[in-house]
Amino acid sequence: MKRNAQTRSAILLFLAVFAAGAQADEGDPRQYVGEARDIAQEFAARLKGELESALEEGGASQAIGVCGAAAPAIGARLGKETGWAVGRTALRVRNPRNAPDSRERAVMTSFQQQHAEGVELQGMERIGIVEEGGLRYVHYMKPIPTQEVCLTCHGGDVKGPIQQALAERYPADAATGFREGEMRGAFTFIKPLEGR
Numbered sequence: 001m002k003r004n005a006q007t008r009s010a011i012l013l014f015l016a017v018f019a020a021g022a023q024a025d026e027g028d029p030r031q032y033v034g035e036a037r038d039i040a041q042e043f044a045a046r047l048k049g050e051l052e053s054a055l056e057e058g059g060a061s062q063a064i065g066v067c068g069a070a071a072p073a074i075g076a077r078l079g080k081e082t083g084w085a086v087g088r089t090a091l092r093v094r095n096p097r098n099a100p101d102s103r104e105r106a107v108m109t110s111f112q113q114q115h116a117e118g119v120e121l122q123g124m125e126r127i128g129i130v131e132e133g134g135l136r137y138v139h140y141m142k143p144i145p146t147q148e149v150c151l152t153c154h155g156g157d158v159k160g161p162i163q164q165a166l167a168e169r170y171p172a173d174a175a176t177g178f179r180e181g182e183m184r185g186a187f188t189f190i191k192p193l194e195g196r
């Protein structure tokens with residue numbers, strides 16, 4: 001329960017920063033939007049490139065390794081290059097290790113609601129300062145739309161050897177049944193703010 005209360009206060013702080021429109025001081029999260037956007041763009045491009053070439057070369061079972069192993073590897077490389085912890089999460093995950101914390105869940109739920117009200121996923125993002133364990137971080141999230149190339153492994157009709165390979169590796173898989181254009185998940189990047 002204690003942990004819950006802590007998490008809740010972190011969410012409240014996170015939302016409060018947005019509501020206040022954040023003053024232009026050193027802790028203003030808006031100064032980090034540009035670099036976070038660049039990382040999101042780079043991450044998406046590298047992933048899609050690797051997925052497409054794996055699908056071409058070795059078919060879907062090889063590509064499962066790309067979304068499975070290469071995504072964290074690309075994230076780690078980008079993290080080293082940029083100083084951000086770079087990850088992906090979703091409201092329905094394939095790998096339980098990608099499950100969202102309560103703050104990430106709240107942000108994705110809000111993306112989902114806006115999308116249901118007709119706002120394009122492409123333009124959405126969220127940035128804020130969060131405080132955890134006495135340290136301050138800047139946290140950025142951006143929705144990941146489902147594209148056609150994703151349906152092979154995340155669509156409503158995942159078939160044959162792919163379905164089998166996924167079932168073996170991910171017995172708790174909840175990341176199928178998506179349609180093109182729906183929110184598949186979100187990028188989630190966090191970076192410590194030193195000395196603040």
Ligand code: HEC
Binds near residue numbers: 153
């Ligand atoms: C060849 C199969 C395959 C394709 C195609 C594929 N994925 Fe995945 N996806 C996976 C696997 C396997 C995982 C689990 C990764 C892991 O273990 O971290 C995954 C995980 C994810 C996650 C992390 C959250 C979770 O559910 O664990 C996101 C987000 C995601 N995929 C988005 C996409 C998007 C967007 C596309 C299309 C651009 C795509 N995937 C295409 C197989 C695929």
